Amino acid sequence: QQQVKQSPQSLIVQKGGISIINCAYENTAFDYFPWYQQFPGKGPALLIAIRPDVSEKKEGRFTISFNKSAKQFSLHIMDSQPGDSATYFCAASMNRDDKIIFGKGTRLHILP
Amino acid sequence: ETGVTQTPRHLVMGMTNKKSLKCEQHLGHNAMYWYKQSAKKPLELMFVYNFKEQTENNSVPSRFSPECPNSSHLFLHLHTLQPEDSALYLCASSQGAGAGGDTQYFGPGTRLTVL
Numbered sequence: 498q499q500q501v502k503q504s505p506q507s508l509i510v511q512k513g514g515i516s517i518i519n520c521a522y523e524n525t526a527f528d529y530f531p532w533y534q535q536f537p538g539k540g541p542a543l544l545i546a547i548r549p550d551v552s553e554k555k556e557g558r559f560t561i562s563f564n565k566s567a568k569q570f571s572l573h574i575m576d577s578q579p580g581d582s583a584t585y586f587c588a589a590s591m592n593r594d595d596k597i598i599f600g601k602g603t604r605l606h607i608l609p
Numbered sequence: 610e611t612g613v614t615q616t617p618r619h620l621v622m623g624m625t626n627k628k629s630l631k632c633e634q635h636l637g638h639n640a641m642y643w644y645k646q647s648a649k650k651p652l653e654l655m656f657v658y659n660f661k662e663q664t665e666n667n668s669v670p671s672r673f674s675p676e677c678p679n680s681s682h683l684f685l686h687l688h689t690l691q692p693e694d695s696a697l698y699l700c701a702s703s704q705g706a707g708a709g710g711d712t713q714y715f716g717p718g719t720r721l722t723v724l
Contacts, residue, residue, distance in 0.1 A: 531712070540699050540715025541652070542611065586652060595640045595659060595705050597713060599652040 499524060501589050503600030511608050516574040518603045520587035523568065527589040531597070532561065532572050535584045544585070545572070577607045612636040613716035615700050621722045622690065630685040630719045632700030640705025641683040642713065643675060647696035658683060659705045690723045697721070 502521045510516045520530075531546035547554045547561040547570065554561045560573040574581055587600040612635045622628050634641065643655040657665035658677040672694075674686040683700055697718045703711035 538717065540611065540613070540701070540717050541713075542715065543712045546712075584651075590711075595657060595703060595711060596654065596665060602651045 499598055501587055501598050501600040503587050503603060505603060506601070507604040507606070509606045509608060510577045512577060512579060514577050514607075516572075516577045516581065516605055516607070518572045518585055518587065518605070519569065520571065520600050521567075521569045522589050524589070524591075525568070526591045527598075528592050529590045530561070530563065530570050531588050531590075532559075533586040533588060533599070535586065535602075541584075541586055574605075577605075579607045579609050581605060582607050611714045611716065613700060613702055613714050615698075615716035615719050617719060618717065619720045619722075621724065622687070623724050624690060624692070626690075627686070627688040629687065630698055630700075630721075632683040632685075632716055634681055634683075634700075634702040634714070634716075636702055636714060638702040638704055638714070639680050640703045640711070641677060641680070642701040642703075643683065643685055644699040644701065644715075645696050646699055646718070652699075655685075687721075690721075692723050695721055695723045 532544045533541035534544040535541040545556050545559050549565050558575045563570045584602045584604050586602045588597045590597045614633050616631045641658045645653045655669045656675045661677045676684040699718045700716045701713040703713045
């Protein structure tokens with residue numbers, strides 16, 4: 498129940514296309530859903546996050562869509578650029594809990 | 610830079626060696642974490658410290674021994690490791706104290722190779 502399931506494991510997208518990464522969870526006590534981005538040689542860094550009281554959050558080219566009833570959320574990267582090539586992790590945590598449960602990651606490659 | 614530094618960045622050690630990884634955060638945070646990142650299991654939480662107290666030990670073998678002398682420093686002492694322990698070891702910090710919905714700030718990691 499503590500798992501966050503992420504797909505796909507890897508993704509190749511043409512420059513200018515839309516990259517979509519999906520995640521699903523079981524534990525309805527989760528109430529914070531961040532996405533982390535990791536470049537080679539670096540640690541993960543927070544990209545964007547959402548709470549379940551909204552269905553969508555947009556920051557620039559990055560959008561999180563959240564479906565509370567289906568217990569699913571996804572990251573959309575619009576107008577994908579080669580600089581977006583990285584590994585993306587979805588995650589979930591509960592209020593009053595410092596622990597974050599990470600998905601297994603998606604390795605995204607944007608073709609120039 | 611994230612405000613979390615880790616040393617060394619790379620470490621090669623034999624199975625009989627003893628070494629330590631160091632993490633320092635300059636963000637005034639109260640919680641610190643050790644993660645193991647390998648190809649097989651991308652991000653495994655190992656230990657959590659909150660206000661210098663260990664609040665999580667995720668069934669980590671005793672050959673890994675954490676130490677948190679204060680809220681800014683975190684160590685991972687290594688001894689008699691196995692080749693399967695080769696991985697990237699990441700340190701992170703957050704505001705902590707059960708704040709929930711905290712952003713974790715990661716260091717760049719230590720790439721460990723056990724021969």
